Amino acid sequence: MPGDPLRAKFIAERFFDEPRLVTSVRNMLGYTGTVRGRRVSVLGHGMGIPSISIYATELVKFYNARTLIRVGSCGALRADLRVRDVIVAHAAGTDSNVNRARCLGFDLPAVADFSLVRAAVDRAAASDIPVRVGTVWSSDLFYAPPSALFDRLESLGVLAVEMEVAGLYGVAAEYGARALALLTVSDHLRTEESLSSAERETSFEAMAKLALSVATIDEA
Numbered sequence: 001m002p003g004d005p006l007r008a009k010f011i012a013e014r015f016f017d018e019p020r021l022v023t024s025v026r027n028m029l030g031y032t033g034t035v036r037g038r039r040v041s042v043l044g045h046g047m048g049i050p051s052i053s054i055y056a057t058e059l060v061k062f063y064n065a066r067t068l069i070r071v072g073s074c075g076a077l078r079a080d081l082r083v084r085d086v087i088v089a090h091a092a093g094t095d096s097n098v099n100r101a102r103c104l105g106f107d108l109p110a111v112a113d114f115s116l117v118r119a120a121v122d123r124a125a126a127s128d129i130p131v132r133v134g135t136v137w138s139s140d141l142f143y144a145p146p147s148a149l150f151d152r153l154e155s156l157g158v159l160a161v162e163m164e165v166a167g168l169y170g171v172a173a174e175y176g177a178r179a180l181a182l183l184t185v186s187d188h189l190r191t192e193e194s195l196s197s198a199e200r201e202t203s204f205e206a207m208a209k210l211a212l213s214v215a216t217i218d219e220a
């Protein structure tokens with residue numbers, strides 16, 4: 001699941017055998033097909049936790065999807081990250097209330113499926129793609145007002161900020177599905193370095209390929 005529906009189209013056309021468009025409701029393109037003989041689908045998820053929560057829930061509840069993988073971008077917080085780095089998000093915190101709403105007002109651990117984390121790390125190593133495994137922060141605000149929060153998150157070891165992972169992991173917990181997010185650092189929130197759109201496309205393609213190799217592993 002990429003955020004952008006045109007990236008869903010790109011993934012289907014670039015990597016699927018016999019891709020078939022199965023939905024374009026609200027222009028949120030979804031395709032199904034096979035990759036190395038395994039049935040795989042790709043659907044955009046839009047921006048933010050409410051949007052990904054709806055699409056992820058419907059995939060699991062109505063289409064019996066068991067494994068959901070987000071491929072997206074993020075803004076790095078830490079000095080030891082660079083644009084183009086790939087993060088395997090094994091857990092996500094958030095300023096959204098969705099996971100507390102699920103958990104009677106308390107914190108629900110928003111975590112990735114371990115077998116998918118392990119597969120992503122192993123497949124990345126086999127393809128010589130360096131990855132960082134760590135925590136991310138899913139923010140409701142892209143244009144956030146200046147705050148001390150980013151300093152605090154960085155000192156607590158959070159690698160990067162994005163807008164959907166905690167919602168995806170909450171949906172997965174709710175329905176017993178497996179979920180993972182792979183994120184390319186597209187911007188650095190400290191240095192203000194950012195990828196050009198051409199660079200975003202190349203690094204997105206490598207990450208999408210990694211995600212598909214993880215999506216087609218056998219369920220543990």
Ligand code: HPA
Nearest residue numbers: 073074075161162163187
């Ligand atoms: N904030 C939130 N989401 C993002 C960012 C960011 O800085 N960069 C890429 N996705």
